[in-house]
Amino acid sequence: MLIDIPSKLEAALIDCSLPPWQLDGAFLADLTVEEYRAKLAAAPQFQETATALRHALTKEGGGYAVLRLGNVAKALGTGTRLRRLVTGFAAEVAVPFSPFPRWPLWKDIGVKVDKDPGKSSGIGYNAFHMDLVNATLPPDFTTLLCVRPDPLGGGLSILSDPHAAIARLSEHSRALLAKSAYHYGTFFDLFGVGKEYKPFPILNSSGSGDGFVRFTAKMLERSELAPAHADAAKELARELVRGQVSLMLQSGDYLVVNQRRFLHGREALHSGQETVPDSDRRLLLQLFLRAPAGDSPAA
Ligand SMILES: O=C(O)CCC(=O)C(=O)O
Ligand SMILES: [Fe+2]
Numbered sequence: 001m002l003i004d005i006p007s008k009l010e011a012a013l014i015d016c017s018l019p020p021w022q023l024d025g026a027f028l029a030d031l032t033v034e035e036y037r038a039k040l041a042a043a044p045q046f047q048e049t050a051t052a053l054r055h056a057l058t059k060e061g062g063g064y065a066v067l068r069l070g071n072v073a074k075a076l077g078t079g080t081r082l083r084r085l086v087t088g089f090a091a092e093v094a095v096p097f098s099p100f101p102r103w104p105l106w107k108d109i110g111v112k113v114d115k116d117p118g119k120s121s122g123i124g125y126n127a128f129h130m131d132l133v134n135a136t137l138p139p140d141f142t143t144l145l146c147v148r149p150d151p152l153g154g155g156l157s158i159l160s161d162p163h164a165a166i167a168r169l170s171e172h173s174r175a176l177l178a179k180s181a182y183h184y185g186t187f188f189d190l191f192g193v194g195k196e197y198k199p200f201p202i203l204n205s206s207g208s209g210d211g212f213v214r215f216t217a218k219m220l221e222r223s224e225l226a227p228a229h230a231d232a233a234k235e236l237a238r239e240l241v242r243g244q245v246s247l248m249l250q251s252g253d254y255l256v257v258n259q260r261r262f263l264h265g266r267e268a269l270h271s272g273q274e275t276v277p278d279s280d281r282r283l284l285l286q287l288f289l290r291a292p293a294g295d296s297p298a299a
Contacts, residue, residue: 001056001065005049005072012043014075018084023105026191027290028087028096036088050092053256057093057141063261064159066253073252078147083285086145086254093256094140094289099132099190109144111281113273118218123273126266128160128240129216130259131288134185136194138212139288142264143256146249147283152270155282156246157255159262162213165239166203169232176232177202184219192290202233211260215240249284256289 005013018036022029040046049067056065067089069082076082083106090096098105109121117124132138149155166174180199187196202215217237220230240263249255257264269282 001062003049003052003056003065003067005068006045008044009046009049010071010075012046013040013069013072013085016040016043016085017081018088020080021084021087021105023098026097026099026101028091028105033091033095036084036091040085040088040092050089053089054093057256057258057261063161063258064256064264066247066249066255068250068252069254070250070252078251082252083145087287089254090143090256090287090289094291094295096287097139097192097290099135099139099193099288101189101191106145106285106287109284109286110278111150111269111273111276111283117268118221123269125268127217127220128158128237128244128263128265129218130212130214130263132190132193133214133216134183134187134197134200135190136197138193138214138259140260140291141256141258141289143254143287143289144249145285145287146251146253146255147285148251148281149249150269150273150282151276151280152272154268154270156248156267158244158246158265158267159257160240160244161261162215162236162240162263163261165236165243166213168239168242169235173232173235174203176229177236178205179229181226181229182214182219182223182233183225184216184223202236213263215263217265 016039018039021032053065053067056062073082087096111123112121113123115122118126130138131142178201180201182202183199200214220234
């Protein structure tokens with residue numbers, strides 16, 4: 001689901017100058033949403049492109065999209081101006097917010113050679129997961145803006161539909177996944193994502209739930225789980241890999257994932273990251289979105 005930007009819109013975006021954004025607590029202020037919308041709505045085919053983006057994220061079988069802003073990034077660089085424009089696109093999907101009170105709205109995901117390789121900004125395989133999996137209200141959307149891909153050629157983004165994966169499991173495994181028997185990670189000092197959910201069921205029971213498949217394959221190695229529940233989770237992890245799609249984000253690509261529809265992850269970066277100067281390493285910027293109450297993004 002790649003969304004190209006029509007060249008007339010590219011030209012208008014390159015000319016468009018958006019003011020700094022304001023926050024209202026953890027959330028992008030209404031004033032900014034309106035200001036950005038008013039300026040961007042004047043650009044030719046902005047509305048159509050925003051509609052295409054929303055549609056890709058919520059239509060039957062949909063759930064993720066890549067907005068291809070590479071030419072805009074080439075013209076404007078990957079600093080403040082691009083960030084404001086992308087914040088404007090994001091605000092057409094749902095409300096941008098930062099769950100981490102001490103961090104800016106956009107969080108850097110760089111490359112750290114000495115970090116747990118399987119985690120955010122590590123160099124290894126970042127297994128299928130949803131972001132903020134252990135919160136009662138995870139962000140409706142997680143988004144990644146690519147500033148620089150891995151110059152050595154690794155770090156494919158991976159996506160998989162967990163509902164499709166679950167449909168391929170046995171009744172028995174599904175029953176295990178519906179038990180409140182799973183836990184992962186720590187939870188402190190977070191805004192706008194509810195409370196800590198521990199333990200949680202991976203699957204909501206019988207349609208009454210919130211539409212999330214609360215899964216992270218990282219818990220298979222990092223959480224102590226009862227063997228039967230762990231086995232069911234491993235089966236799910238295998239099916240996610242069987243159904244995965246991979247794509248290489250380029251500079252200026254903006255990946256938006258509906259967390260009720262798709263899980264995401266990342267292949268390992270290419271070996272040799274120690275030899276790459278910090279300023280040349282892969283860099284993504286992450287932003288979370290909250291759908292307004294009553295506007296559930298198509299569970
Ligand atoms: O590095 C990536 O492409 C994905 C990172 C990620 O999923 C995360 O930090 O939550
Ligand atoms: Fe993630």
